[in-house]
Amino acid sequence: MNKIEKNKLTIPIYLNTKIVFDMLATIEDGFAKVKNVQTSKNKNREDDIGANIGTNNLFAFLNVGIRGNHKGNSSSGETVVEERTHTPVSLFQQLKEQLDDAKLINRDIKNLNIGDFVEVQGTLKNNPVIDMLSALKELMALANLFTDNKSKKPQSKKDKFMADNRFNSQIDALIKGLQADGKKDIICEADGTNIVLPTDENYFLNNNMSEVTDGNYKILGKVIQICMDDGEISLLRNTVFSKLQLDKMKEFQDVFSDPSLIQFVGDGGIKTVINAPVIMIIPIAIYI
Structure with missing residues (x-):
């Protein structure tokens, strides 16, 4: 289990999802990191499959394409599928983390410039x-x-x-x-x-x-x-x-x-x- 980071467990009371989606799409040249991961154990083969997010999914209106790995065990017919789905809050955390990693967030309120990303x-x-x-x-x-x-x-x-x-x-x-x-x-x-x-x-x-x-x-x-x-x-x-x-x-x-x-x-x-x-x-x- 991955270590839980307290600073990622935020509760947004206000979240402009349009800005979050647009900025992530710009950074990633499309939603490369919005994906469902499908895996299963296979001794014999590994196949790449393509998938599309369904119309009931929150991100369907974005027409996001996803890729996954499908591994099937032909001897037992047993399949294990893991799905990983992002929410608006998890995407916001992803955006914030990337801005932080790039040192683009200014936290000095006395030394700001127009266009700065700022956290106060x-x-x-x-x-x-x-x-x-x-x-x-x-x-x-x-x-x-x-x-x-x-x-x-x-x-x-x-x-x-x-x-x-x-x-x-x-x-x-x-x-x-x-x-x-x-x-x-x-x-x-x-x-x-x-x-x-x-x-x-x-x-x-x-x-x-x-x-x-x-x-x-x-x-x-x-x-x-x-x-x-x-x-x-x-x-x-x-x-x-x-x-x-x-x-x-x-x-x-x-x-x-x-x-x-x-x-x-x-x-x-x-x-x-x-x-x-x-x-x-x-x-x-x-x-x-």
């Missing part, structure tokens, strides 16, 4: 804008539920906004826009640096984005943006609101500057950007 470990948090807007939406629902519409007591500017249907619709649209088409930013805090991770819900365990938030994980990915000394990364960059500069809109400033909302937006009001030091990484895998 840190605490993951939800997109802060989504968290803030969701909390505000719940607050508005509660406020409207317990507000006596017949009361003649003058409403504050904040109360008027909270009860305004247009403002409520804007909040809903913002939350949906920040999660359009299953895409969502997750923030990782590692070694004093914020890392923006654009993710796709299709690659999460059980298609559930909440699996990874508020936990400490490792991330393997590729660096696409670096702002260490100055600059910023917008959390609205891929939405229809990217050009609105939400935190500078007067009506949002009015309501978010209200002292009663400090618990949701903080003293600085709503922020839709993350300032340096910050980097953006396309995650291949998030795992423990």
Whole structure:
């Protein structure tokens, strides 16, 4: 039995299988290492046979061809067949091992270049804008539920906004826009640096984005943006609101500057950007 290596027994909570398959196929010039191994004892002959992965196999859509050895014992008719099948996780480990062997994984977060493969470990948090807007939406629902519409007591500017249907619709649209088409930013805090991770819900365990938030994980990915000394990364960059500069809109400033909302937006009001030091990484895998 082969020695078990602890660092290979990871549990990916997020795994972009398309990137894994594409990179392995590129490295191997096709899936040369994705194979079923069929062996049996034979005193008389050894035959090479070809096989194709069946349609029920996970990798059938890749049209992967495989080769195997078949050894048959003609005297007893006894055949022993061994099948070895890769899973997405085992292929990810194979990719990671090859990147490590080639010394292509940079683990120094303070010394990165665009295009580097990088492995970092840190605490993951939800997109802060989504968290803030969701909390505000719940607050508005509660406020409207317990507000006596017949009361003649003058409403504050904040109360008027909270009860305004247009403002409520804007909040809903913002939350949906920040999660359009299953895409969502997750923030990782590692070694004093914020890392923006654009993710796709299709690659999460059980298609559930909440699996990874508020936990400490490792991330393997590729660096696409670096702002260490100055600059910023917008959390609205891929939405229809990217050009609105939400935190500078007067009506949002009015309501978010209200002292009663400090618990949701903080003293600085709503922020839709993350300032340096910050980097953006396309995650291949998030795992423990």
